[in-house]
Amino acid sequence: MLVASFALGGCVGTTRQLKSATSMGTSTNGAPVTGATGTTAGAGDTAGSGTEGANSNPSSGSSSTSNSSSNTPAVQAAVLSASSLSVNFGSITIGSSTSQLISLTNTGNENLKISAVSVSGTGYTVSGGSNVTLTPSQSVTVSVNFEPSAAGVASGRLTVASNASNSNVQVAVSGTGVTTNAAVHSVDLSWTPAASAVGYSVYRSQLSGGPFAKLNTAADTKDTYTDSGLSSGTYYYVVTSIGNNSIESVYSNEAQVVVP
Numbered sequence: 085m086l087v088a089s090f091a092l093g094g095c096v097g098t099t100r101q102l103k104s105a106t107s108m109g110t111s112t113n114g115a116p117v118t119g120a121t122g123t124t125a126g127a128g129d130t131a132g133s134g135t136e137g138a139n140s141n142p143s144s145g146s147s148s149t150s151n152s153s154s155n156t157p158a159v160q161a162a163v164l165s166a167s168s169l170s171v172n173f174g175s176i177t178i179g180s181s182t183s184q185l186i187s188l189t190n191t192g193n194e195n196l197k198i199s200a201v202s203v204s205g206t207g208y209t210v211s212g213g214s215n216v217t218l219t220p221s222q223s224v225t226v227s228v229n230f231e232p233s234a235a236g237v238a239s240g241r242l243t244v245a246s247n248a249s250n251s252n253v254q255v256a257v258s259g260t261g262v263t264t265n266a267a268v269h270s271v272d273l274s275w276t277p278a279a280s281a282v283g284y285s286v287y288r289s290q291l292s293g294g295p296f297a298k299l300n301t302a303a304d305t306k307d308t309y310t311d312s313g314l315s316s317g318t319y320y321y322v323v324t325s326i327g328n329n330s331i332e333s334v335y336s337n338e339a340q341v342v343v344p
């Protein structure tokens with residue numbers, strides 16, 4: 085039995101220590117693996133002065149006030165945004181394949197040229213998006229395909245090169261290859277709730293330090309999560325909390341789980 089722990093902190097204030105978590109392998113419908121927890125500024129008044137004339141034909145003067153304002157010109161730049169910064173394909177039978185779509189959008193105010201879209205990692209391919217010019221607010225969709233050739237978790241990275249101010253956008257990809265008769269395991273995660281948190285996101289990687297792929301598509305309000313469909317191997321988990329201002333915290337410390 086292995087025990088791991090991790091602490092959660094960030095946008096919602098206090099850092100929390102996650103409950104201890106244990107892991108063990110189970111068969112396809114076996115017992116779950118106990119989780120890894122892993123100025124006011126002052127204002128002044130100005131008084132003006134007046135003049136009086138005593139002649140029968142007084143001379144009158146005119147004054148003019150000039151108000152000028154300077155507007156800072158908007159910075160002209162192309163900015164590339166991806167619809168997701170992590171993609172999890174789940175468990176895919178060896179020899180089968182599945183695809184997920186990622187939308188790339190020019191959120192800047194100048195034309196954006198995508199020169200190349202590529203993906204690393206065993207079993208991953210990508211199509212679409214290369215040699216495309218996006219006007220402001222325009223999008224293009226790329227398709228990432230995962231076709232595992234061996235059992236186990238496969239991690240990779242989608243890379244988009246462009247002339248944007250953020251010229252190298254990356255998306256973490258993760259999936260698990262399984263055989264039809266392979267034992268499937270699960271890991272139960274639990275942590276101590278963070279103050280003022282309205283939800284949590286759970287991330288997994290097969291490499292210590294990431295890249296991590298998000299497991300839950302929407303923030304989970306519970307302080308537990310079950311990661312199922314796993315084959316034997318070593319997994320690393322981190323958790324983030326979401327505050328009521330919708331800001332996500334930094335990663336918790338990393339919890340390692342070995343599934344036999």
